[in-house]
Amino acid sequence: MxxxxxxxxxxxxxxxxxxxxxxxxxxxxxxxxxxxxxxxxxxxxxxxxxxxxxxxxxxxxxxxxxxxxxxxxxxxxELSAAVALYRDVAERWAFLGKQESADEAAARAHALWMRITDPTEAVRAGEAVLRMRTQIPGENGTAYQQAARRLKTLQARQSQTQN
Structure with missing residues (x-):
């Protein structure tokens, strides 16, 4: 274990x-x-x-x-719940002007989101991660771009399975 x-x-x-x-x-x-x-x-x-x-x-x-x-x-x-908690922390650190702490918490939320395998849960958590990444985009905006691409892919897969 x-x-x-x-x-x-x-x-x-x-x-x-x-x-x-x-x-x-x-x-x-x-x-x-x-x-x-x-x-x-x-x-x-x-x-x-x-x-x-x-x-x-x-x-x-x-x-x-x-x-x-x-x-x-x-x-x-409980990955989705952990993503939500870390996202909240990241956004609050950013609001306080503590960018390094915000970046660290955002990276944890983002990494946990990448581990979610259930498509519906991944899309729901991904939407929250992408909103967070608009405020905390990562170095040169790369984390935001990565999140946007992954969410788009997940949404496309989800829409294909629903049709």
Whole structure:
């Protein structure tokens, strides 16, 4: 069984010893590594919700909590939900002017979308990824162009199977 590894919070504030979420992140990581993904996901969702309520949904600590939630969601195989979480994070980082963080979250959303095999689900998630890529197009717009091409291909295949 593949072990999940929860990413560590990346900001200095999140890594500081006075951040109350660090023990929770460590607990989530331990649960995921032990294969207890359902419990890890419940805890990640609760922390995501609590951080957003306490600080606002666009606060850096809330976004970092949401990224942990997205990671665990992906590890559970819920790719569309993870894409939506990472997309939300990417767009909020972009709004805050944190381009590097926005690019990283957008790349994760995009990569997870590429793994979705169900055609209807892939189109639905792809539409959201393409909207995100209009704001966060990647270097020289290449990620946007790639997403647009893939979505067009998926939509064409879907329309052929419906006819």
């Amino acid at each position: 593949r072990r999940a590894v929860t990413p560590a919070p990346r900001s200095e504030a999140a890594r500081s010893s006075n951040n109350p979420l660090i023990p929770s992140y460590l607990r989530i990581r331990a649960l995921a590594e032990a294969g207890e993904l359902d419990r890890a996901a419940q805890m990640a969702a609760a922390i995501d919700d609590a951080a957003a309520r306490a600080n606002g949904p666009s606060h850096p600590s809330a976004l970092e909590a949401r990224e942990v939630h997205a990671h665990i969601t992906a590890e559970r195989g």
